[in-house]
Amino acid sequence: MSVTGTTAVLDRGGLGALVRVLVARGRTVVGPTVRDGAIVLAVLDSAERLPYGWGVELEAGRYRLRRRADGAAFAHSAGPQSWKNFLHPSREKLWSADRSADGTPVVTGASAEAPSYAFLGVRPCDLRAIAIQDRVLTGGAHRDGGYQERRRGAFLIAAECTEPGATCFCVSMGGGPGADAGFDLALTEVVDDAGHRFLVRVGSEAGAEVLADVPHREADDGTRDAAVAAVREAVDGMGRAMPPVSLRRLMGESLDAERWDDVAARCLTCGNCTMVCPTCFCTTTEEVTDLTGDHAERWQRWDSCFDLDFSHVHGGPVRASVRSRYRQWLTHKLGTWHDQFDSSGCVGCGRCVVWCPVGIDITEEVRALHDEAEARTKETGR
Numbered sequence: 001m002s003v004t005g006t007t008a009v010l011d012r013g014g015l016g017a018l019v020r021v022l023v024a025r026g027r028t029v030v031g032p033t034v035r036d037g038a039i040v041l042a043v044l045d046s047a048e049r050l051p052y053g054w055g056v057e058l059e060a061g062r063y064r065l066r067r068r069a070d071g072a073a074f075a076h077s078a079g080p081q082s083w084k085n086f087l088h089p090s091r092e093k094l095w096s097a098d099r100s101a102d103g104t105p106v107v108t109g110a111s112a113e114a115p116s117y118a119f120l121g122v123r124p125c126d127l128r129a130i131a132i133q134d135r136v137l138t139g140g141a142h143r144d145g146g147y148q149e150r151r152r153g154a155f156l157i158a159a160e161c162t163e164p165g166a167t168c169f170c171v172s173m174g175g176g177p178g179a180d181a182g183f184d185l186a187l188t189e190v191v192d193d194a195g196h197r198f199l200v201r202v203g204s205e206a207g208a209e210v211l212a213d214v215p216h217r218e219a220d221d222g223t224r225d226a227a228v229a230a231v232r233e234a235v236d237g238m239g240r241a242m243p244p245v246s247l248r249r250l251m252g253e254s255l256d257a258e259r260w261d262d263v264a265a266r267c268l269t270c271g272n273c274t275m276v277c278p279t280c281f282c283t284t285t286e287e288v289t290d291l292t293g294d295h296a297e298r299w300q301r302w303d304s305c306f307d308l309d310f311s312h313v314h315g316g317p318v319r320a321s322v323r324s325r326y327r328q329w330l331t332h333k334l335g336t337w338h339d340q341f342d343s344s345g346c347v348g349c350g351r352c353v354v355w356c357p358v359g360i361d362i363t364e365e366v367r368a369l370h371d372e373a374e375a376r377t378k379e380t381g382r
């Protein structure tokens with residue numbers, strides 16, 4: 001009999017036990033915690049490091065922590081990092097080579113065994129982002145062995161969103177604040193007169209096995225109803241939305257839009273938006289050697305399409321202007337990603353909006369492109 005879909009209730013102590021059980025099983029548990037004025041992802045040895053009682057205020061180019069009275073652990077939206085920081089890290093050694101006594105190079109392969117990760121508090125938008133990176137990096141033409149190894153055994157505990165940020169727009173990207181697939185366990189946090197607790201849904205056999213070792217109780221109607229209501233409220237509480245049009249077609253029709261000049265005048269080409277984006281996957285490789293020339297290493301590191309070198313072919317970059325680089329990013333993310341990977345490259349997490357130092361807002365740019373396309377159609381009749 002399938003155990004997926006089973007529900008249970010954990011209290012705050014049960015959440016602590018969940019982390020202990022995962023650690024005892026040899027998992028490296030990663031989850032949100034407070035550091036340096038932000039909610040960041042870090043290795044957790046105890047659930048006490050979760051950001052109980054912290055929320056966030058988000059706006060374009062702005063992020064602030066704020067205290068909450070209810071002691072909730074997951075009432076904050078996506079922070080500056082995503083799970084790609086762990087599954088597809090910003091720097092990774094691919095191999096090293098040493099000159100042996102007889103002068104021949106001895107090559108040593110990639111680093112040590114991948115940790116057995118358990119990710120605690122994966123937002124539904126980030127579950128979809130992981131699924132997108134899976135399509136890119138575990139199948140097709142762009143396989144990444146390190147990613148595959150880290151991803152293979154990863155245990156995912158989703159935390160449904162009950163309080164979306166002012167920059168969130170997952171609903172308009174076809175997702176939502178509820179977790180529907182891709183998790184081993186899904187938590188919905190409920191804080192009301194009946195107490196602080198978590199509705200747990202089982203999403204896999206592995207999830208059921210872990211839950212069996214954690215003190216829990218049967219799900220009651222009150223907790224179930226409160227969890228459903230909290231997620232439903234979050235649907236209505238999205239801070240932003242994409243225009244309800246085919247973004248793929250809009251991108252295809254907007255290659256010569258004037259709006260690209262407008263955004264190019266503001267964009268610093270810093271690449272922050274690509275670094276924080278949970279689906280951006282581009283990398284470059286670097287070879288380094290020591291001064292003796294006897295030791296060399298090859299590293300893979302994140303790259304960004306905002307970087308001039310990114311499109312450098314003989315003689316110079318193909319995309320030399322800011323306009324062409326911003327257009328490339330947005331057109332790929334919302335348009336040609338469909339052709340390559342059969343989905344959008346955006347899950348509506350809002351990180352690129354928050355962490356852009358000049359507050360460029362992807363939803364505002366798309367709206368402007370849409371308005372321009374409409375005006376063009378009115379003028380030309382096409």
Ligand code: SF4
Pocket residue numbers: 266267268269270271272273274306355356357358359360
């Ligand atoms: S859109 Fe913002 S974050 Fe992205 S490259 Fe331009 S200035 Fe940087």
Ligand code: SF4
Pocket residue numbers: 273276277278279333345346347348349350351352353362
């Ligand atoms: S493009 Fe922006 S909103 Fe979309 S997934 Fe990337 S960071 Fe999130």
